Amino acid sequence: MHEMKDTARALVRIGYDGRVHKTFRGHQARERFDHEVRVLRHLEAKGCTFVPRLLEIDPDSLKIITTNCGTRVDHLSVERQAEVFAELEQFGVRHEDRELRNITYRTSDGRFCVIDFEFATLLDGGGGTVSLKPTG
Numbered sequence: 100m101h102e103m104k105d106t107a108r109a110l111v112r113i114g115y116d117g118r119v120h121k122t123f124r125g126h127q128a129r130e131r132f133d134h135e136v137r138v139l140r141h142l143e144a145k146g147c148t149f150v151p152r153l154l155e156i157d158p159d160s161l162k163i164i165t166t167n168c169g170t171r172v173d174h175l176s177v178e179r180q181a182e183v184f185a186e187l188e189q190f191g192v193r194h195e196d197r198e199l200r201n202i203t204y205r206t207s208d209g210r211f212c213v214i215d216f217e218f219a220t221l222l223d224g225g226g227g228t229v230s231l232k233p234t235g
Contacts, residue, residue, distance in 0.1 A: 109217075113167060118154060123161040130135070131217040132161045138192055138216040139165070146191040149183075149205075149212040168212035169205035183211045193220040 104111040107125040114120060123132040139153050151165035175183075185198045194201065195218045203212045 103192075114164075117167045118150060118178060119165045119167050121163050121165070128161050132158070132163070134219075135217045138219045138221055139163075141221060142190055142192060142216075145190040147187070147192075149186075149210055149214070151214060168214055169203035172199060172202045172204050172211070175176075175199060175202060175211070179211075183213060187213055188222070191221065191223040192216070193222055195219055 103113055103119075107129070108128075109124065110122045112120045121135075123129075123135075131211055136153065139151065142150050143152055149168070151168050153163060153165055154162040155162075157163070180197065180202060181201060183202055184194050186192055194213060194216070196215060200214060201215045203214055204210070205212050
């Protein structure tokens with residue numbers, strides 16, 4: 100496996116088969132794991148095709164395996180970034196970490212995609228807005 104990210108909050112690796120393995124750790128790991136699973140399931144149910152799809156979930160080890168949404172983007176105008184994140188809101192999710200590091204490019208269809216939903220806000224979460232966005 101190829102290591103993509105190793106921080107206090109998560110370990111992300113890409114397997115030789117292209118699948119993305121993300122293990123949550125650190126502060127509120129269980130809550131962030133549960134929230135990202137909830138958001139990705141919501142987006143799949145809404146038919147959003149420019150985010151990772153959940154393939155496997157392991158609640159005991161706080162690990163998810165998803166499809167790969169392409170490669171990191173090094174340059175993208177601020178306006179285009181805003182468009183990509185705004186499109187996500189049409190599916191009831193506001194990304195709370197609107198940084199270039201959370202946009203990838205999928206060459207198979209020339210599509211910009213969005214990743215990393217542990218702090219996203221679920222706008223129509225059934226009981227109102229649901230978010231783990233840090234405050235302060």
